[in-house]
Structure formats: structure tokens, C-alpha cells
Amino acid sequence: MKEGERERVRARRFDALYQSYSADIVAYCKWRAGSVSDAQDAVAEVFLTAWRRLDDVPAGDAARVWLYATARRMLANQRRSSRRRAALAERLAVAAPAQQQSSDSEEHIVHKALGRLGSLDREVLLLSEWEGLSPAEIASVLRCPKVTARSRLHRARRRFRSAFERLAAGEHAERRNYLTSEVTAPSVTHAFGGDS
């Protein structure tokens, strides 16, 4: 095959890869990155790596698992370097886009329950429930034996359920208390000047 034709085939394959899995990788990175911007950077790095190492990307749906594993490494690298940036953002007092906080109480409870899991438990649970991966695919992403992935998933599901139920029960009790007490909102006056 001539060089030009080979590159066109590469480009078509990459294009198909992007069209098929970009939304999956955006969803994966969006929740795990420190900000939307970091998530976009991570996705860009994942697909740049895929473009550079296209011959290493497995065919078929295994490509998705390869992309998740790459995204996981990118996010880990990003977290290491973002510790320094976080210190700078604090000094600059320019608010970095925070992880989106849901006002919806159910989603809020889900996020809190996830926050109570260990990072590996959380990862296997989300790879299963949000990304739809099988234990064997999760093992590929985490580079661990299948049996480990399976037992970790079982444990994570049990812990999540327990955390969710405790939090949901607390939320209901809190809401009852709120409804039965008189709540006075503080009056807030906000004024600031501007220059011209």
C-alpha cells in the first residue's frame, strides 16, 4: 500500500474511532477531572495518543476499553500536575470551575455516596454502572486480574448501596426538620463599585 493511501486509511480509522467513542470518553473524563477544561484537555490527550499509537489500538469494541485505560492514565497525570495549579489558582483568587454541584437532592446524595467510597471502589462501580463495562473489561482498564475486578465490583456495589441508604435516610430526616421549623433567610445586600 502506498504511503498516501496508508495515511488515508489511518485517518478514516481514527475518524471512526472518534465518532464512535468520543462521547464515552468525554463522559468518563467530565466527572473525574477537576474542571470542564481539564476534562477537555484529558480527552484531547487521549485522542492524540490514539492518533499517534493507532496501530496499538485494538479493533472493535476493545478500542473503547483501550481509550478508557488511556483516559485513566491521563487523568492521573493531570491530577499530579494540577496540585501545583490549584495552589496558584488559590493565590490568584480566580475561581476555578468547580465540580458541578447538583441542586437535585437525589443526585447530590449519589455524589456524596460515591465520595464515601475508596477511589478504586468508585472507579469499578462507575465503569460498570455508567460506562457499562463487564468485569473482564474493567480488569483491562485497571490492569488487574478479572477475579479481582469482579470481587471489587461486588464490594463497591454493597458499599455504595449502604452509603446511599444512610445518606437518603438522613436527607429525609433533615427535610422533615426543615419543614417543621421556622426558617428566616438572612437579608443580603450586595453592592460594589466599578471603574470607567
Added chain:
Amino acid sequence: MKTSESFEALRRANPRGNASFDETVEATAARVRLRMANAHVADEPRVRHVRRRRPLLGFSAAGAAVVAAAAVAVIVTVGSPTGPIGVESAAAAVQKAVTLSAASAEQSGTVNVRMTHDGQPWTSRVIHWNGDDIEITDTSAGGPSSGSPMLVVNGTLYGHDPNYDGWVEIGPVSSIDPGSATTPTEQLSAIREDVGGATLRRMVAAMTGLTTAHQSDGSTIYSGTIAAGQIARETGFKEGQSIRVFPFGYVAHGAAADPASQLDTAVTVDSEGVIRDIAVTWGTWTYTVTYSELGSTPALVAPANAKPLRDVLRHTPAPSQQ
């Protein structure tokens, strides 16, 4: 509680269900394009002669080589779900330019902001940013702070004192006390919003009566009208009047201060699909923002011999001695 309830709640919290998820995917495509374009330039074989610095978004010009052609094909396809540019509506084309420009501006960029009256320069400033560092220079002829940049590098604010000929290290940005005027932190936050694409998106979404004019240099001018309130945001009150501020910090006045006024607006998109400038006109006034070096503005450097503010103040004569 049934086991399934907790897991149903977990599945409902999947980020894919978020209303803005599709928008995030679209915006991410622009970032991927940019990253691949940048990497493509970096991956090119090193050449011995010095080449003119190529804008990072100039990837379409680099399509001569076979590899380049393939890469360009990829990055042009990514994020172009609306089909070939020839069949795009003007609004879709401008929206795409906004997305690409905002993604490019996220890393670094330069804007030249000018206001003219009767065609004559009234006021202007140049803003460079790279990451969290920023430099703002008033370039108005004869202005009180003309030619004296304000610089923030690594969270430290540098400026100039009328009694000292050189850079002054003023201190951490966060330590500047808010007074009657906008603090550097507030100014930086507002500019971040402007360069981050939110302002551009709001303006372009509000443009009506769009017309298209193709230019001989490959650029396209999209003209229309926008309600002034969509351009100049209300930022607060001063002396009982609400203040509306244009992107990059100038206070709107006249018809531009009336949120219902329809202002003539022209957005120029260059041949690479990136916004080059935005011009807003009302009466005899024109407000123009010109973008350049998006993604390729050099890193800002702290001044080498900046003198701490306390040292400058110590050697400055007290007002009674002057």
C-alpha cells in the same frame, strides 16, 4: 429501600443525562482539533532553517505533506457534525468559529480592544494572557496610565509607579484590598469570562438579521444586530446608575448603555475559521475587539528587576515635601 433504588439513582446521575452534555461533547471536539493541530506542528520533522512562527491554528495551511493531509482530514472531520461548510447556515458557521476561537483562547491569546469616536481613536488597550498570567496595557494616546502595563505572573501583581522608573512588585493579587474601583482579581475574573468563550457565545447567539460577506483574503464578515444588553453586561451600580460593561472592561455609554438598543455588529471570521474581530457600532461610536495569537501568545515573564512596592514608597517624597 430496595437495592434497585440506589442503583437507579446512580444511573440517573450519569453525566450523559446532563442537559449540557451534548454541548460539552461539541466543545471538546474543538479542543481535540486544536490539540491535534498543535501536536501536528510539533511532530513535523525538524528543519535546520528558521521558519516563521506559524499560528497554532494554521493547520489547514500545512496540508502539503501526505501525513499532514491525513491529519488535517482527521481534525477537520472531528467536530464538524453539521456537514460541509458550504451548506452551513451563517449562524452555524459563526457558532463554530466561536467554539474554535474559545478553545484556542483557553490556553493563551492577545486582544486589542479599541473604541473610536467619529473615526478617531478614543481609548484602547492590549491584553495578553497565557495560562493564569495576564498583561493589560493601556495603549490610549496620552491616557493617564498609557504605556504602563499591569502584569500578573504566578499570582504576583506588577505595575508602575509615577515616581519610579521601572517595574514595581505590588504583591499577591489576592492581597489587593477592594476599594471603590474594580480590583485586579475582579478584572481578571471578568477577562477570563470574556476569553473563555462565554461572552462570545452569548453575543453570537443573540445576533439577528445575519448577512454574510466573503472577502478576497478568505475571511468572511457576518453582520447583524444585537441588543446592547447582550453585549454590555450589567456589573453593578455607581452613583445610583447601573453600570454596563463591554467585554474586556470598558463602560458602555449612550445607546450602548440601554439594554434594549439594537447595535450593529460585525464578526469577522478568518480563512481558518477563527474569529478575527468583532466590531459594534452605535451612532458615531465603534467598539472593536481584535483577536490574535490565539493559542500562540508567548508565556509572560516576571520583570527581572522589579522593585518591591515598600522600597519604592520608602524612597518616594511625602506629599508635603513635593
